[in-house]
Amino acid sequence: MKKQKFKVDKHILTPKHLKLGEREKAQLLEKYNVTSKELPKILKIDAAIKELDVKPGDIVKIVRKSQTAGDAVFYRVVADV
Amino acid sequence: MADIISEYEDKLPAKIIGDIKNSIPKGISDSKLKKIMEAVYGEYKTAKVHPGESVGLIAAESIGEPGTQMTLNTFHFAGVAEMNVTLGLPRIIEILDGRKELDNPMMEIYLKKPYASGKKIEDLRHLALQIRETKLKDISTEFTISIADFTIEVKLDREKMKEIDVTTGKVVDSISKQLKGYNIRDNRESLILKARSKEDSFNESYKTKEKIKEITIKGIKGVKQVLPVKREEEFVIITAGSNLADVLQLEEVDAYRTTTNNIFEIEQVLGIEAARQAIVNEIFKVIESQGLNVDVRHIMLVADTMCVSGTLKGITRYGVVSEKSSVLARASFETPIKHIINAALVGEVDNLNSVVENVMINQPVPIGTGLPSLAVKLQKAAKEK
Numbered sequence: 001m002k003k004q005k006f007k008v009d010k011h012i013l014t015p016k017h018l019k020l021g022e023r024e025k026a027q028l029l030e031k032y033n034v035t036s037k038e039l040p041k042i043l044k045i046d047a048a049i050k051e052l053d054v055k056p057g058d059i060v061k062i063v064r065k066s067q068t069a070g071d072a073v074f075y076r077v078v079a080d081v
Numbered sequence: 082m083a084d085i086i087s088e089y090e091d092k093l094p095a096k097i098i099g100d101i102k103n104s105i106p107k108g109i110s111d112s113k114l115k116k117i118m119e120a121v122y123g124e125y126k127t128a129k130v131h132p133g134e135s136v137g138l139i140a141a142e143s144i145g146e147p148g149t150q151m152t153l154n155t156f157h158f159a160g161v162a163e164m165n166v167t168l169g170l171p172r173i174i175e176i177l178d179g180r181k182e183l184d185n186p187m188m189e190i191y192l193k194k195p196y197a198s199g200k201k202i203e204d205l206r207h208l209a210l211q212i213r214e215t216k217l218k219d220i221s222t223e224f225t226i227s228i229a230d231f232t233i234e235v236k237l238d239r240e241k242m243k244e245i246d247v248t249t250g251k252v253v254d255s256i257s258k259q260l261k262g263y264n265i266r267d268n269r270e271s272l273i274l275k276a277r278s279k280e281d282s283f284n285e286s287y288k289t290k291e292k293i294k295e296i297t298i299k300g301i302k303g304v305k306q307v308l309p310v311k312r313e314e315e316f317v318i319i320t321a322g323s324n325l326a327d328v329l330q331l332e333e334v335d336a337y338r339t340t341t342n343n344i345f346e347i348e349q350v351l352g353i354e355a356a357r358q359a360i361v362n363e364i365f366k367v368i369e370s371q372g373l374n375v376d377v378r379h380i381m382l383v384a385d386t387m388c389v390s391g392t393l394k395g396i397t398r399y400g401v402v403s404e405k406s407s408v409l410a411r412a413s414f415e416t417p418i419k420h421i422i423n424a425a426l427v428g429e430v431d432n433l434n435s436v437v438e439n440v441m442i443n444q445p446v447p448i449g450t451g452l453p454s455l456a457v458k459l460q461k462a463a464k465e466k
């Protein structure tokens with residue numbers, strides 16, 4: 001059987017993952033008045049962010065396709081395993 | 082016109098803005114549009130959940146109450162082959178517990194163009210057979226051990242081999258890959274396996290005999306049954322048994338729509354966000370199939386809670402509940418004595434920040450009107466003077 005290459009980010013269940021820059025990160029924490037430790041986590045080895053080149057402490061912006069709101073934005077902080 | 086709408090892009094969800102764009106008449110005046118946007122924004126604000134609302138409690142009630150009306154049984158799948166599906170309450174419990182081993186793991190495999198149309202039924206059948214796991218015991222008639230020299234003889238079933246299209250060479254190949262330390266000889270009728278090491282015993286041979294029965298000759302490990310089904314305009318293969326990672330590698334498979342009902346597997350292959358979406362989809366599917374009506378937002382909240390920590394956590398005392406910071410809250414769920422003793426041993430402190438522990442000690446709970454309190458930054462206030 002021949003094999004094909006599979007890209008995780010193209011699957012219908014996987015929403016778009018984007019890495020936030022340092023400035024955007026500061027703005028986000030300021031806007032919601034939180035520290036990055038209080039954000040939900042995503043593991044560094046998570047399949048969806050393998051190609052994003054992130055290190056622990058970075059914030060990943062996730063744009064979900066929501067049934068109720070259209071696009072819903074969510075943030076997760078990269079955590080060590 | 083466009084700039085008035087874009088002004089509200091930060092304030093309103095994308096879906097509402099899309100709805101407005103679609104329903105306003107052409108050539109509407111700016112002042113009227115402004116009024117519409119203001120009115121919508123006002124409505125939206127009143128519909129928002131208030132700070133301090135106990136959303137978790139409402140979600141629990143909203144899912145729990147219809148849950149009492151769900152079936153308690155597992156049903157057979159309507160089709161040619163016998164296939165079980167877990168439905169109703171057992172399935173909901175399975176999802177929320179975050180179980181790794183499901184009662185009935187299933188995959189829905191979508192196919193690429195020439196296969197999906199079902200024009201070449203022969204191809205589809207062939208593909209389905211390639212996906213189903215065939216073990217050595219499925220294509221052989223007899224396993225015998227010769228007591229004289231401790232060799233194992235496997236009699237192969239030629240007809241069945243022809244059916245799934247494997248040659249003897251292939252069988253030998255897959256056995257030698259998965260079983261080390263044995264020489265395999267092919268004498269037309271059967272395969273003879275002999276251990277390379279000389280110290281051999283009947284016991285050892287017997288163990289090997291049982292082991293080789295389970296060797297995968299063809300197909301994808303874990304897929305016990307395949308069933309091509311027509312769904313709307315295309316053919317989909319439904320399987321009993323799940324192995325997402327391997328199926329997505331197949332060239333004939335439309336990998337981007339193929340899913341499984343095993344959420345733990347989705348987390349491994351597609352990441353935590355995909356797992357969250359899968360939880361929402363799976364729970365909603367069950368509730369819908371039972372003719373009940375629960376708002377998705379409640380389910381989303383549960384799914385979010387299960388995925389906050391970056392890994393899938395069930396709503397059990399080992400999962401979500403064990404993450405709670407309060408000793409009393411943990412103790413109030415299950416196994417109270419264990420939690421209290423452990424907390425006493427390490428000298429844990431309970432800050433009484435949440436609901437359950439405050440109910441226990443008869444204090445106002447920090448929800449609703451109990452949430453706000455006065456805060457003054459003393460240093461800053463002193464400086465301003």
